[in-house]
Amino acid sequence: MxxxxxxxxxxxxxxxxxxxxxxxxxxxxxxxxxxxxxxxxxxxxxxxxxxxxxxxxxxxxxxxxxxQLKPYTEAMEIVRGVGRRHELHIVTARDPILEPVTVRMINEHFPNCFTKIEHVGEGSKGNLCQVLQADVLIDDGFRHLVSAYDCGVRGLIWFGNYPWQAEDPKGIPVRRCLNWREVEAEIERIASR
Ligand SMILES: [Mg+2]
Structure with a gap:
């Protein structure tokens, strides 16, 4: 694996x-x-x-x-397990001034799960994924998956089932995962290929 x-x-x-x-x-x-x-x-x-x-x-x-907003319960459970087997990074499009907000939430609910917490703001997630040498990007935002694909990332997980996800993924090999159980299975599939 x-x-x-x-x-x-x-x-x-x-x-x-x-x-x-x-x-x-x-x-x-x-x-x-x-x-x-x-x-x-x-x-x-x-x-x-x-x-x-x-x-x-x-x-x-x-x-x-x-x-006061809590992360998804399933995410908290599964990320901890996945983090023992793989190297995880947070890659968020939040404004860098929100770093203290993100870091506090991660430390509280995902202790020791992430190697880095990166805020790209309006910058390119794809470029950052390339720098991190990411094998996989998990994102609900289709444009970020396209950006990662353009930068050579091939494990593209399109997360969730939200009203803003109206794009047709034609031509971009994303795997749709509706919840963290599906993400976990997809990660194991990618890791064993
Ligand atoms: Mg998002």
Whole structure:
């Protein structure tokens, strides 16, 4: 069994954050942003410029109430086991200023599971995966899997079943995993090939 280097996204893979952030956003700013459009930021739906919206998201991530949000139970169980057999890294598109928020959550709920915690912000996850020599990227965001594929990563796990995952994966060899049990099986399959 090969020891793999696995890059794992944080939001909506380890923790159900987008649903929470959007519901808080709608409440604070009196908007009706739908989950389908959570990643298509525009003035009309969000009532603010992209820069303002990203600042507002960061405020929500840094709030005390966000801190109370717990990761997926299944993720906490399975990541610990997978982390004993493989080298794991967090690769998140969160703004680097959110690093303390991410680190606190990881230390609290995934102690000693991850070698590195990387914040790429608006940068390329693919480039970072290449630097880490990742064999696998686990992400709910299709564009990040495409970016990793373009940088030579061949283990592409498209995680979850969310309203914003409308892309047709044609041409990109992603494996869809709806939950962490499926991810675990897929990782073992990749490691034994
Ligand atoms: Mg994500």
């Amino acid at each position: 090969k020891r793999l280097v696995i890059a794992i996204d944080c939001d909506d893979v380890l923790i159900d954050s987008t649903k929470y952030v959007i519901s808080q956003y709608n409440q604070y700013y009196d908007t009706e942003v739908k989950l389908e459009g959570a990643f298509s930021i525009n003035d009309r739906d969000f009532g603010a410029t992209r820069t303002q919206v990203l600042e507002r998201f960061n405020d929500i991530y840094r709030s005390e109430s966000f801190r």
